[in-house]
Amino acid sequence: MTWMKAGFLFALAAASAWAQPVRVAVAGLTHGHVTGFLHALQGRPEVQLVGVFDPDPILGHGYEGQFHLDHALMFTDLATMLVQVKPDAVAIFSSTGDHPGFVEICTAHHVGVVMMEKPLAVGMREARRIQRAAQGSGAQIIVNYETSWYPSHAAIWRIMHEEKQAGQIRRMVAEDGHEGPKEIHVQPEFFAWLTDPARNGAGALFDFGCYGANLMTWLMDNQPPVSVTAVTKTLKPQIYSPVDDDATVTVEYPGAVGVIEASWNWPFSRKDFEVYGERGYAVARGYGSPDGHDTLSVRMGGEKEPQTPALDPLPPDAHDSISYLASVARGKFRPSGLSSLENNLIVTEILEAARESARTGKRVALH
Numbered sequence: 001m002t003w004m005k006a007g008f009l010f011a012l013a014a015a016s017a018w019a020q021p022v023r024v025a026v027a028g029l030t031h032g033h034v035t036g037f038l039h040a041l042q043g044r045p046e047v048q049l050v051g052v053f054d055p056d057p058i059l060g061h062g063y064e065g066q067f068h069l070d071h072a073l074m075f076t077d078l079a080t081m082l083v084q085v086k087p088d089a090v091a092i093f094s095s096t097g098d099h100p101g102f103v104e105i106c107t108a109h110h111v112g113v114v115m116m117e118k119p120l121a122v123g124m125r126e127a128r129r130i131q132r133a134a135q136g137s138g139a140q141i142i143v144n145y146e147t148s149w150y151p152s153h154a155a156i157w158r159i160m161h162e163e164k165q166a167g168q169i170r171r172m173v174a175e176d177g178h179e180g181p182k183e184i185h186v187q188p189e190f191f192a193w194l195t196d197p198a199r200n201g202a203g204a205l206f207d208f209g210c211y212g213a214n215l216m217t218w219l220m221d222n223q224p225p226v227s228v229t230a231v232t233k234t235l236k237p238q239i240y241s242p243v244d245d246d247a248t249v250t251v252e253y254p255g256a257v258g259v260i261e262a263s264w265n266w267p268f269s270r271k272d273f274e275v276y277g278e279r280g281y282a283v284a285r286g287y288g289s290p291d292g293h294d295t296l297s298v299r300m301g302g303e304k305e306p307q308t309p310a311l312d313p314l315p316p317d318a319h320d321s322i323s324y325l326a327s328v329a330r331g332k333f334r335p336s337g338l339s340s341l342e343n344n345l346i347v348t349e350i351l352e353a354a355r356e357s358a359r360t361g362k363r364v365a366l367h
Contacts, residue, residue, distance in 0.1 A: 022329045025051035025087035027078055027088040027102050028094030031117050032190040037321070038067050046326045051085040053078045059189060073181045078102065082109040089113035089329045093154050094208065097122050097199035100129035107137035113329045115142035115321065116160060119210035119351065120344040122201035133342060140328055141341040144321045147211055147271055148338040151311035152284035152294040156275055159282050161219055165300055166277025169219060172258040173210025173274040176286075177204060180264035182239050195242055202355050203243030204264045205232055212260035213251070213350040215273055217343050220253055224346050228361045230354035235265050249354045260354075 024047050026034065053075045054060045060074045075081035082090075082105070092099060092105050092114065099116050106114050114134075114166040120143050121127035134141050147153060159165050178184055181194050200206055202259055217223075228251055232244035239245075246265050252257035259281075271286030280300035299306035313319060317327040328335055337343065353364040 006032065021046055021048035022326045023048055023085070023088045024325065025049075025053065025081060025090050027053050027081075027090050027092045027106070029054040029056075029063055030095055030187075030189040030193060031093035032186050033117050034063075034093035037093065038063070040320070040322055041153065044322055046269055047322060048094070049073065049079045050087055051075055053064055053081045056189075061266060065100060075125055078105050079099065079109065082106065082111065087111060089115065089325055091325065092116040094195035094201070095195070095196075095199040095272070096120075097126070097196075100126045100133070103130045103141070104133045104141075107133040107139045110137070113140045113142065113325065114142065115119070115144055115325050118143055118145045118214070118344075119201070119206055119347060120341070121208070121348050122199070124345075124348055127345055131341060131345065141344075142321075142325060142328060142335045142339045143214075143341070143344045145211060145214055145338060147215065147273070147286065147304055148324075149273075149314060150284065150294045151314055152286075152296040153215065153273065153277040153338075154314060155296050156282045156284055157219070158278060159298060162273045164277070166275075166280030166282070168255060169275060169277050170256050171276040172212075172216050172219065172256065173271055173276075174215060174258070175261045175262075175266075175274075176208040176211040177263040177266045178190055178269040179266060180239065180245065182213075183264075184269075195240060197243050200211055200243065201351065202244050202247075203234075203240055204262045205230070205247035205354060205358070206351055207264075208262035209247055209249055209260050209351055209354060210347055211271060212249070212258065212262070212273070213347040214338055214343060216251060216258040216260075217346045217350070218338050220256070222342055222346060223254050224251065224367045225251045225258075226351035226367055227349060227363050227365045230357040232358040238266065238331045244358070247354065247358070249350070249357075251270050251350060277353050 052073050055076050057076050064074055090111050092102050099121055103114055181191050230249040233246040234240055234244055235246050246263045249260040274283045283297045285295050297306040297308055317332055318324050357364045
């Protein structure tokens with residue numbers, strides 16, 4: 001066989017492998033975002049749902065009926081599912097507290113890619129368990145944030161970080177949250193662990209504080225902060241007495257400061273991010289904006305009015321969580337930036353420090 005023929009056959013085999021859908025299994029059904037994920041899987045030829053696990057058969061039966069799933073896809077034991085269906089990737093939709101155990105089982109069964117909903121973990125001890133499991137197996141970890149797929153945030157990266165149109169970044173403000181889990185009618189199983197500090201890490205502090213910590217860590221090139229100071233409140237104790245429902249976190253960097261405003265008390269849902277430099281700003285308005293999609297407002301020195309630039313779409317292989325998961329599973333790239341384990345270890349460090357600061361009333365020095 002000539003080298004040209006061998007090369008052709010290799011290329012043909014590779015193309016055939018890429019034409020096959022990525023085999024994806026779902027682990028856990030207690031995170032409400034699983035509903036959107038299962039809806040989004042429909043009509044996506046690049047992925048194939050091969051298994052769904054949750055230890056609660058009643059919960060599993062409800063999703064089986066809602067999404068008209070084949071009963072053969074449903075499992076109440078995670079290890080059994082992984083042995084039988086051999087997925088290329090697993091998407092975790094459990095409580096945050098369950099992440100380490102689920103990742104350890106997945107990596108022990110040679111799953112190459114594990115994606116979980118934000119945040120990574122309820123504390124650094126748990127985050128290190130995930131890190132060790134990934135390093136020991138070579139598995140790739142993806143932490144999924146809705147805000148990773150906002151074109152406005154990609155534009156902020158280009159304008160404020162790459163091109164430095166406003167000079168050095170000096171201040172970042174993240175405003176994230178909604179009216180409250182009960183107020184927006186999340187599923188009972190979702191509400192149960194969101195209001196459990198052991199399974200959620202805290203309340204709104206972890207649920208929505210992670211977004212700002214994630215974006216700020218990204219813009220600071222994964223530089224850990226110098227210190228974290230936080231104040232948390234429970235403004236609706238009749239509903240959220242076990243946890244906080246409002247958090248304000250100050251994150252200090254050598255040349256910049258970040259303010260994270262995470263709350264279950266906003267009058268409207270919001271995921272907004274403001275970045276201020278030496279001579280200008282860029283402000284992204286997220287899913288709570290009046291026009292229903294994310295927008296960007298930019299004003300630089302010398303401009304009398306802010307500009308609203310058109311937003312370029314994200315690349316096809318990284319414009320949502322499913323395309324990103326499939327691309328990583330096919331070896332197109334490794335998780336990086338907002339989705340990376342490296343970033344989210346720092347996010348966990350910030351959240352843990354914020355929780356300690358709120359408990360003690362003191363500034364927590366990190367580095």
